[in-house]
Amino acid sequence: MSASMLSAADRRRPWLLLAPSLITLFVLMIVPIGIMTIFSFYEFVTAGVEKEVFTTANWHEFLTDSFYHMFLWKTIRVAGITAILCALMGYPAAYCIAMTNYKHKWLLLLLLIVPFWISFTIRTFSWIHILGEQGVINVLLLKLGLVNEPIRMLYTEGSVIMGMIHFLLPYMILNVYVAIEGIDRNLISAARTLGCTAWQAFREVVLPLSLPGLMAGLLLCFVLAAGSYVTPQILGSTRDALFGNIIFDTIMDELNWPMGSTLSLVLLIFLGAVAAVYSRYMGLSRVLKGLSG
Amino acid sequence: MTTAAAVDLRDVTLAYGNFVAVKDVSLSIRKGEFVTLLGPSGCGKTTILRSIAGLVQPTGGEINVAGRRIDNIPIHKRNIGLVFQNYALFPHKTIFDNIAFGLKYRNVEKAQIATKVTRALEMVRLPGVERKLPSEMSGGQQQRIALARAIVIEPDVLLLDEPLSALDANLREEMRTELKIIQREVGITTIFVTHDQDEALAMSDRIVVMNKGLIEQVGTPEEVYRRPESRFVASFLGQSNLLPGRITGIVDGLATVRLDKGHDLVAAAPASLKDGAAVTAIVRAQKVVLGPPERAGLKGRIISTSYLGGSAAYFVDMGGITLQSIATIDDRVWREGEEVSIAIAPSDVLLLDEGGHRLR
Numbered sequence: 001m002s003a004s005m006l007s008a009a010d011r012r013r014p015w016l017l018l019a020p021s022l023i024t025l026f027v028l029m030i031v032p033i034g035i036m037t038i039f040s041f042y043e044f045v046t047a048g049v050e051k052e053v054f055t056t057a058n059w060h061e062f063l064t065d066s067f068y069h070m071f072l073w074k075t076i077r078v079a080g081i082t083a084i085l086c087a088l089m090g091y092p093a094a095y096c097i098a099m100t101n102y103k104h105k106w107l108l109l110l111l112l113i114v115p116f117w118i119s120f121t122i123r124t125f126s127w128i129h130i131l132g133e134q135g136v137i138n139v140l141l142l143k144l145g146l147v148n149e150p151i152r153m154l155y156t157e158g159s160v161i162m163g164m165i166h167f168l169l170p171y172m173i174l175n176v177y178v179a180i181e182g183i184d185r186n187l188i189s190a191a192r193t194l195g196c197t198a199w200q201a202f203r204e205v206v207l208p209l210s211l212p213g214l215m216a217g218l219l220l221c222f223v224l225a226a227g228s229y230v231t232p233q234i235l236g237s238t239r240d241a242l243f244g245n246i247i248f249d250t251i252m253d254e255l256n257w258p259m260g261s262t263l264s265l266v267l268l269i270f271l272g273a274v275a276a277v278y279s280r281y282m283g284l285s286r287v288l289k290g291l292s293g
Numbered sequence: 294m295t296t297a298a299a300v301d302l303r304d305v306t307l308a309y310g311n312f313v314a315v316k317d318v319s320l321s322i323r324k325g326e327f328v329t330l331l332g333p334s335g336c337g338k339t340t341i342l343r344s345i346a347g348l349v350q351p352t353g354g355e356i357n358v359a360g361r362r363i364d365n366i367p368i369h370k371r372n373i374g375l376v377f378q379n380y381a382l383f384p385h386k387t388i389f390d391n392i393a394f395g396l397k398y399r400n401v402e403k404a405q406i407a408t409k410v411t412r413a414l415e416m417v418r419l420p421g422v423e424r425k426l427p428s429e430m431s432g433g434q435q436q437r438i439a440l441a442r443a444i445v446i447e448p449d450v451l452l453l454d455e456p457l458s459a460l461d462a463n464l465r466e467e468m469r470t471e472l473k474i475i476q477r478e479v480g481i482t483t484i485f486v487t488h489d490q491d492e493a494l495a496m497s498d499r500i501v502v503m504n505k506g507l508i509e510q511v512g513t514p515e516e517v518y519r520r521p522e523s524r525f526v527a528s529f530l531g532q533s534n535l536l537p538g539r540i541t542g543i544v545d546g547l548a549t550v551r552l553d554k555g556h557d558l559v560a561a562a563p564a565s566l567k568d569g570a571a572v573t574a575i576v577r578a579q580k581v582v583l584g585p586p587e588r589a590g591l592k593g594r595i596i597s598t599s600y601l602g603g604s605a606a607y608f609v610d611m612g613g614i615t616l617q618s619i620a621t622i623d624d625r626v627w628r629e630g631e632e633v634s635i636a637i638a639p640s641d642v643l644l645l646d647e648g649g650h651r652l653r
Contacts, residue, residue: 186381189348192368193375194446195398200369204394208385 033268039261047255058262068246068263072270075243078157079226082164086221087214089165090172094213095206097173098180109177112170124163124234131159155237163231168224172217179213180206215282223271243267299324299359299482300345300450306353307340314340316506317354322450322484322499327476329485331493332503333529338486340506342452345484346375359449369398374443374481378455380435382427388414388438389423395446413441416475433464440472444479451476453485457492469495490530494518502526524573524649532578532606532617540570547639550574554613556591560642563652572652573645580641581618583607583627588634595631611635 040058043051062068097108115123130136131153138150153159183206191201229244236242241249247267251260300322307315315337322328330338343349345356347368356364363371382391392413396406414420417437427435436456443451456472457465473496476483487493493500494514502509502517502525510522521527528535538552548562550572558574566572586592593611605626607618616635627633644652 184379184381186377186379187383189346190375190377190381190383190442191394192348193346193371193373194395194442195369197367197369200398205383 033265036261036264039258040265042258044256044258048257050258058258061259062262062266068266071241071243071246072266075226075267078161078164078242079222082161082168082225083218083221085161085165086168086172087176087218090169090217091176091214093169094173094176095180098177109174112173115167115170120167121230121234123166124231127159127163127166127235128154131162154235155240157236157240160232160236160240160242163235164225164228167231168221171220171224175217175220176210176213179210179216183209212282215278219275219278219282223275226271226274227267298322298357299326300484301357302341302345302354303357304354305341305344305351305356305364307337307344307349307351313506315344315351318506318508319354320501320508320511322482324482325480327473327483327485327496327498329487329493329497329500330503331487331490331500331529332509333488335505336503337506338488338501338503339454341503342375342454342484342486345450346373346452347371372446372449374446374448374451376436376439376443376451376453376456378458380427380439380456380459382435382438382442384427386426387423388425388427388430391427391438392442392445394442399446409445410441413445416444416478417441418471432460433468436460436468437471440475444475444481449482451481451483453483455487456485458487458489465492472496494530502529504529520651521575521643522651524575524645527575527643527645532619534574534576534578534581534616536574536576536614538572538574540566540568540572543568548644550642550644552614554611556612556614558591558637558642559639560644561639563644566644566652571647573649575643575645576616576637576641578606578617578619580637581609581616582636582638583609583618583620584634584636586632586634588636591635591637593633593635595627595629595633598627598629600626609633609635 039050041054041056043053043055043057045051097105097112100108102108128135132138133150133152133154135154137153138147141147142150187205187209188201191205192198196204226242227244228242229248232240232242232245233248243263244267247260247263250256250263254260298321300320302318302320305315305318306313318337318341320328330341332338340349344351344364345358347363347366351364354364355362358371358373383394386394389410392410393406396409401409410423411420414422417440419434419437419441422430422434422438427438430438436459439456453472457468460468469492485493485496497514499511500514500517501511504525510517510526512520517526518530521530521533524535527533536550536552536558538550538558540548541551541557542549543562543566546562548560548566550558550560552558552574558576560574583593583595584590591611593609593616596608596610596615599606604619604621607620607627609616609618618635646652
């Protein structure tokens with residue numbers, strides 16, 4: 001076999017290995033997005049009927065109708081609150097798992113993943129039995145005579161955020177855990193011998209060095225929360241709908257595919273822009289490192 | 294306790310459950326002294342270092358530094374400089390901030406910090422790198438920065454945990470000399486941990502040889518090398534022949550050792566030596582002198598020759614006993630298979646008792 005033949009085969013090999021994922025990505029992502037882009041320029045006639053002409057009416061409607069702006073802003077706000085709460089709750093947990101001297105650390109990590117074994121929808125529905133009017137908390141409070149009528153906890157923005165934290169927290173913890181786990185313990189010892197208390201050493205060494213993991217966790221939680229649809233559908237009232245639910249209604253109830261496509265693209269562009277801006281300031285490699293770790 | 298001791302360990306013990314890492318270690322170090330803890334991995338040398346720094350807590354005994362008991366005070370209140378094997382420079386801080394770190398927590402004023410950092414960098418021969426990050430420095434440079442960071446706080450004692458082992462061979466020798474020069478200049482009491490006997494012999498004022506959590510011998514490099522107190526020290530430092538045998542006669546301060554295969558070796562007899570005692574004779578490889586076969590004395594045959602340039606290392610078969618010999622090459626190199634005579638001066642034979650301790 002000649003050297004040139006070998007190098008030609010060598011040059012082909014990466015493409016052969018990448019082919020399955022590239023084809024899958026192309027067929028299942030690029031093509032549908034392309035089709036949706038085309039649809040977003042079609043004219044909506046009536047439910048389920050659209051005319052294949054070029055019009056910017058759908059985009060114009062999105063840009064001028066404050067209804068959509070309000071829901072987009074609400075989505076950003078809810079996703080932002082969720083991501084920050086995940087960070088506040090997840091960081092201490094990740095720190096404890098990373099720093100523990102407990103022999104079976106894998107068990108703690110396994111506990112994080114256990115909830116994923118139960119269907120996401122079932123996990124979300126379970127909150128109804130906890131927060132609902134006939135749920136555990138209200139029944140208990142009524143029995144104890146602490147309240148006269150059930151407290152409204154379900155179908156509020158709070159319950160939506162709670163449900164999202166429930167499913168996003170493991171992502172945050174794992175991201176932060178990987179970052180903390182990667183910190184050389186000698187750095188902490190060095191800081192201590194140079195005069196830091198345990199808390200000062202945390203602030204000087206652990207916190208700044210785990211920041212990439214925390215930032216990656218924040219981005220991941222924000223994007224997943226902003227794109228969520230099931231949680232607000234199950235745990236929120238109609239007022240607590242997020243952008244994903246608006247898209248669902250537009251497509252499935254109004255059968256307005258052109259507008260639905262437009263809104264889908266808006267969310268895609270928005271979340272893509274968030275990730276792009278974020279990685280620009282954070283350095284994409286650092287975020288990716290936190291994600292892959 | 295003498296007031297002169299800069300570091301004083303008394304019966305320091307550290308046990309993890311049933312495993313005793315360090316057992317009843319007592320050691321007194323003078324101000325300005327360079328002491329090396331030498332031993333194989335797991336001998337407890339690093340544990341002692343970490344107990345002084347406060348990173349592990351001894352289960353018994355006490356540690357005094359600069360006349361103050363420190364084993365019961367928190368790490369950040371002990372004034373100790375520690376240099377790690379992997380340097381442990383803060384990767385997110387500039388060289389300036391790395392070195393200034395300890396000063397900042399000692400509430401030194403800003404202007405003074407700048408002066409001290411500059412001076413520390415000059416001391417480690419790396420002026421002008423303040424704005425760089427550790428990742429922009431080579432291994433040897435990072436080592437110097439770590440040293441500067443540790444000494445800039447003017448610690449009571451400088452602890453070095455195998456600081457040279459991550460460097461490549463050439464740089465290691467260079468840093469060895471440099472480290473020693475800097476230590477002399479600053480006059481700082483230093484405890485150096487290593488498993489490398491060459492480093493220990495080259496740099497130390499005193500060497501503490503450790504094995505299995507116990508101190509085997511404390512002495513100057515020359516003492517521990519030339520007069521090992523135990524079987525362990527003899528075999529750990531340098532190349533030695535350990536030859537079991539029995540005393541068959543003591544005449545005029547000279548003892549005859551009958552070796553296992555029937556050879557007789559003459560040794561200078563220590564005062565406590567008894568006739569008939571089972572002993573181990575220790576002979577340094579450099580003290581096994583090979584000569585032409587016609588010369589009188591023990592006879593042997595060369596099994597292997599390693600030519601080392603200025604010297605050669607031989608394995609010699611002496612009637613069933615394999616001897617190691619290292620000789621500087623002045624006239625000739627002995628070849629494999631050649632017959633040789635073997636001469637060992639009585640004063641070059643050290644005798645150990647059955648327990649492996651040197652007879653005096």
